[in-house]
Amino acid sequence: METLEKPALTQEEQFQARIDADVRIEPKDWMPEAYRKTLIRQISQHAHSELVGMLPEGNWITRAPSLKRKSILLSKVQDEAGHGLYLYSAAETLGASRDQMLADLHSGKAKYSSIFNYPTLSWADMGCVGWLVDGAAILNQVPLCRTSYGPYARAMVRVCKEESFHQRQGFEVMQTLCEGAPAQKEMAQEALNRWWWPTLMMFGPKDSESPNTEQSMKWRIKRFTNDELRQKFVDMMVPQAEFLGLTVPDPALKWNEERKAYDFGEVNWEEFWQVVKGNGLCNADRLQARVQAHEEGAWVREAALAHAAKRKAREGVGA
Amino acid sequence: MQAAPSESTALATYSAEVRQLLFTYVVQLADTSLILGHRLSEWCGHGPILEQDLAMANIALDLLGETRSLYQYAAELEGKGRTEDDLAYLRSAVEYRHPLLVEQPNGDFAHTIVRQFLFDNFHYPFLQQLKSSPDERLAGIAEKAVKEAAYHLKWSSEWIIRLGDGTLESRQRVEKAIASLWRYAAELTTPTATEKALQEAGIIPDYAALQPAMVAHVARVLEEATLPTPPATTFGLAGGKEGRHSEHLGYILTELQYVQRAYPGLTW
Amino acid sequence: MNQAEWPLWEVFIRNKQGLDHKHVGSLHAADATMAIQNARDVYTRRLEGVSIWVVESTHIHASNPDDAEAFFDPAADKVYRHPTFYDVPDSIKHM
Numbered sequence: 251m252e253t254l255e256k257p258a259l260t261q262e263e264q265f266q267a268r269i270d271a272d273v274r275i276e277p278k279d280w281m282p283e284a285y286r287k288t289l290i291r292q293i294s295q296h297a298h299s300e301l302v303g304m305l306p307e308g309n310w311i312t313r314a315p316s317l318k319r320k321s322i323l324l325s326k327v328q329d330e331a332g333h334g335l336y337l338y339s340a341a342e343t344l345g346a347s348r349d350q351m352l353a354d355l356h357s358g359k360a361k362y363s364s365i366f367n368y369p370t371l372s373w374a375d376m377g378c379v380g381w382l383v384d385g386a387a388i389l390n391q392v393p394l395c396r397t398s399y400g401p402y403a404r405a406m407v408r409v410c411k412e413e414s415f416h417q418r419q420g421f422e423v424m425q426t427l428c429e430g431a432p433a434q435k436e437m438a439q440e441a442l443n444r445w446w447w448p449t450l451m452m453f454g455p456k457d458s459e460s461p462n463t464e465q466s467m468k469w470r471i472k473r474f475t476n477d478e479l480r481q482k483f484v485d486m487m488v489p490q491a492e493f494l495g496l497t498v499p500d501p502a503l504k505w506n507e508e509r510k511a512y513d514f515g516e517v518n519w520e521e522f523w524q525v526v527k528g529n530g531l532c533n534a535d536r537l538q539a540r541v542q543a544h545e546e547g548a549w550v551r552e553a554a555l556a557h558a559a560k561r562k563a564r565e566g567v568g569a
Numbered sequence: 570m571q572a573a574p575s576e577s578t579a580l581a582t583y584s585a586e587v588r589q590l591l592f593t594y595v596v597q598l599a600d601t602s603l604i605l606g607h608r609l610s611e612w613c614g615h616g617p618i619l620e621q622d623l624a625m626a627n628i629a630l631d632l633l634g635e636t637r638s639l640y641q642y643a644a645e646l647e648g649k650g651r652t653e654d655d656l657a658y659l660r661s662a663v664e665y666r667h668p669l670l671v672e673q674p675n676g677d678f679a680h681t682i683v684r685q686f687l688f689d690n691f692h693y694p695f696l697q698q699l700k701s702s703p704d705e706r707l708a709g710i711a712e713k714a715v716k717e718a719a720y721h722l723k724w725s726s727e728w729i730i731r732l733g734d735g736t737l738e739s740r741q742r743v744e745k746a747i748a749s750l751w752r753y754a755a756e757l758t759t760p761t762a763t764e765k766a767l768q769e770a771g772i773i774p775d776y777a778a779l780q781p782a783m784v785a786h787v788a789r790v791l792e793e794a795t796l797p798t799p800p801a802t803t804f805g806l807a808g809g810k811e812g813r814h815s816e817h818l819g820y821i822l823t824e825l826q827y828v829q830r831a832y833p834g835l836t837w
Numbered sequence: 838m839n840q841a842e843w844p845l846w847e848v849f850i851r852n853k854q855g856l857d858h859k860h861v862g863s864l865h866a867a868d869a870t871m872a873i874q875n876a877r878d879v880y881t882r883r884l885e886g887v888s889i890w891v892v893e894s895t896h897i898h899a900s901n902p903d904d905a906e907a908f909f910d911p912a913a914d915k916v917y918r919h920p921t922f923y924d925v926p927d928s929i930k931h932m
Contacts, residue, residue: 279902304614311610315828315837316654321633327613328626332879335619339863349842373828431835547617550678553735554867560734620864620875627878
C-alpha cells in the first residue's frame with residue numbers, strides 16, 4: 251500500500267487530513283483533546299440554549315390567543331426540549347455527562363445564547379422569536395449539519411428538519427398581526443423594535459474579536475464566520491420585513507449596490523457583553539427557573555432510580 | 570353502552586332538546602381536556618428531567634387536540650356561528666363545565682401524577698365505551714383519543730408505582746397528593762342531569778358500567794405501588810360539571826383568555 | 838446531594854415495517870420501560886416509527902477504531918464477491 255511509503259504523519263496530521271477530506275469523526279476515533287473540549291463546550295452551550303430557550307416562549311403557552319396557536323406553540327417549545335436532548339446526547343458521546351453539563355449551566359460557568367435573556371412581553375414576541383430568532387438559529391445550524399463530528403452533525407440534521415416549521419409559524423404569526431387591526435400591527439412593530447438588535451447579536455462578536463473562529467473553521471465545527479452569517483441574516487430578513495410592512499429599526503440600513511448586500515448599523519457591543527456577563531434583564535430569572543426545576547425534580551429522579559433498583563433486585567431473586 | 574345496534578345519528582335527526590343536551594355535554598368534555606391540558610402545559614420547561622418535559626407536553630398536546638375536535642363539534646351542534654375559539658376564550662367561569670379535579674393546581678410532580686392518574690383511569694375506559702356511541706362524531710373523536718388515553722394511563726400508572734415504591738420521600742409525597750385529590754375523583758363518574766338524560770338516550774356510556782374496570786385498575790396500581798387503598802370517599806367534592814368551580818379557575822381563565830379579552834374580536 | 842444520573846440508553850427505531858431498526862440517538866431513563874416510553878416521546882413525535890428498541894449504553898460493545906484497517910480493509914479487494922465482477926453473455930436471461 252502506497253500510504254505506508256509516505257513519511258509518517260503525526261496523529262494530529264492524520265486527524266486533520268480526515269477532516270479536510272470531509273470524513274466524519276466518530277466518538278471512539280482518536281481526536282485532539284482541544285477538539286474534544288471545544289466541541290463539548292460548543293454542543294453543550296447549544297443544548298443549554300435550547301433548554302433555556304423554552305422559557306421565554308413557554309411563558310406564553312397558557313396565554314396563546316387561539317387553540318391552534320396554543321397547539322403550535324406548545325409543540326414548538328416541546329421540540330426545543332427535544333433538540334436540547336439530542337444535543338446533550340451528542341455531547342455525551344464525547345464523555346461529558348448531562349449532569350455535569352447542567353451543573354455548569356446552573357453555576358453560571360457554561361453559557362447559553364444571550365437572546366433568551368430578553369423578555370417576551372406581547373403575543374407578537376412569539377412571532378418575532380420564531381421568525382427572527384429561529385431564522386438566525388437556522389442560519390447557524392444548517393451548515394452544522396455538515397460539521398466534522400458525526401454525532402453532532404446527525405443531531406443537527408434532526409434539529410434542522412424539525413426547526414423548519416418553527417420559523418414559518420413565527421412568520422405566520424407576524425403576518426397575521428400585520429394584516430390585522432392597527433393595534434396588532436403596532437404590536438408587531440414594537441416587538442420587531444425590541445428583537446432586531448439582540449437577534450443580530452446572536453451571531454456573536456465581530457470576527458476581529460472572535461479568536462477561536464480560525465481553529466474552529468479548520469476543524470469544521472464552524473463553517474462560516476460570525477460576520478458572514480450576520481450579513482446573510484440581514485440580507486435575508488430585510489425583504490421579509492418589507493413584505494410585512496414593518497420598519498427595521500436601523501437608520502443606517504441601506505442597500506449597497508456595489509456589494510449587493512445591505513449596509514447596516516453597529517450593534518451595541520457594550521450591551522452584548524453586559525448580557526453575556528449576566529447583567530441582562532432576565533439572566534437571573536432564567537437561570538433561577540432552570541435551577542429550581544432541577545432541584546425540585548431531584549426527588550423524582552431519585553425515586554425512579556430507587557424503584558428501578560428495587561425491581562431489579564426482585565427480578566434477580568425471582569430468576 | 571346500550572346493546573342496540575348503533576344506527577348512525579346524523580346531526581340533523583336530533584331533536585332540539587337532545588341537541589341542547591349534547592351541546593352542553595360536548596362542551597363539558599372539551600372544557601375538561603382544555604383545562605387539564607392547560608395545567609399540564611404549565612410544566613413545559615420546568616419538568617424534573619428533560620425526557621419527562623417531553624412526555625407531559627405530549628399528553629397536553631393530545632388533550633388539546635381532543636379539545637379542538639370537541640369544541641368544533643359543539644359549535645356545530647349549537648349552530649349559532651360560534652367557533653372553537655369563541656367557546657374556549659369567551660365564556661365566563663360559571664359556563665365552564667369540567668370536573669373540579671382537572672383545574673386543581675399542579676403542585677409538586679406527585680400531585681400532577683395523581684391528578685393525571687385519577688383522570689386517565691376514567692378517561693380511558695370512558696373513551697373505550699364512547700367509541701361505540703351511535704353519535705358518529707363522538708365515536709370518531711373517541712376512536713382517536715382512546716389510543717392517546719391508553720398511553721396516558723400507562724404513563725401515569727407507572728409513575729404512581731415508581732413514586733409509591735420509590736424512596737421514602739416520594740412515597741410521602743404521593744400519599745399526600747392522594748389524600749388531597751382523591752375526593753375529587755367521584756365527580757368524574759357521578760352523572761349530572763345532562764349526563765343522565767344522554768345516558769338514558771343511549772348516546773353516552775353509563776358510568777356505572779365503567780366502575781368495575783376503574784376500581785380494578787386502581788387496586789392493581791396501588792398494590793404494585795405498595796400504597797394503601799384510600800378509604801371510600803364519604804364526601805366527594807363536586808360541582809364543576811354544573812359550573813360551580815374552585816377559586817383556581819378564575820386565574821386559569823385570566824391567563825387563558827388574556828389576549829382575546831384585551832383585544833376583542835381580532836384574528837390571531 | 839450527589840445523586841446518580843439516570844442511565845443512558847441507546848435508541849433504535851424501525852421507521853416502517855420491512856426496514857431495519859436504525860440508531861437514532863440516546864436518552865436517559867431509570868428503567869427499560871421508561872426508556873421505551875421516553876424514546877417514543879422524544880424520537881417519534883412526527884410519526885417516525887413503528888417499533889422501538891432500547892439498550893443500556895453500557896451494554897454496547899464496539900469494535901476498536903484502531904482495528905479498523907485490520908477489520909475492514911481486507912474486504913476491499915474481494916471484488917469477486919460482487920455480482921458485477923462476472924461477465925454474463927447478453928443472451929443469458931434471468932441471472
